[in-house]
Amino acid sequence: MTNTTQQDISLLNINLSNARSENESYEDYRARLKRNKDILKTYFTMGREAFREMFPNGVADAILDAQAQMVKEQVEEDNVEYVKQQ
Numbered sequence: 001m002t003n004t005t006q007q008d009i010s011l012l013n014i015n016l017s018n019a020r021s022e023n024e025s026y027e028d029y030r031a032r033l034k035r036n037k038d039i040l041k042t043y044f045t046m047g048r049e050a051f052r053e054m055f056p057n058g059v060a061d062a063i064l065d066a067q068a069q070m071v072k073e074q075v076e077e078d079n080v081e082y083v084k085q086q
Contacts (some may be wrong), residue, residue, distance in 0.1 A: 039059055
């Protein structure tokens with residue numbers, strides 16, 4: 001049981017606490033709570049094994065990859081707008 005719980009925690013690898021940390025803005029706190037709710041809903045809906053298949057490196061890596069992709073798309077969009085203005 002302990003080993004399974006440790007695997008689940010390492011799979012999620014995110015802050016699931018409902019408490020707001022000292023250095024966290026209110027907007028970040030609310031966004032984290034919403035994201036946690038969505039992650040846990042997916043986890044309980046799909047099940048542990050399907051969740052592991054969806055996120056083999058953990059949820060934290062998936063979140064970082066998604067943020068990096070969003071930044072990349074925003075930079076590309078800004079470059080296109082800049083070229084159109086010239």
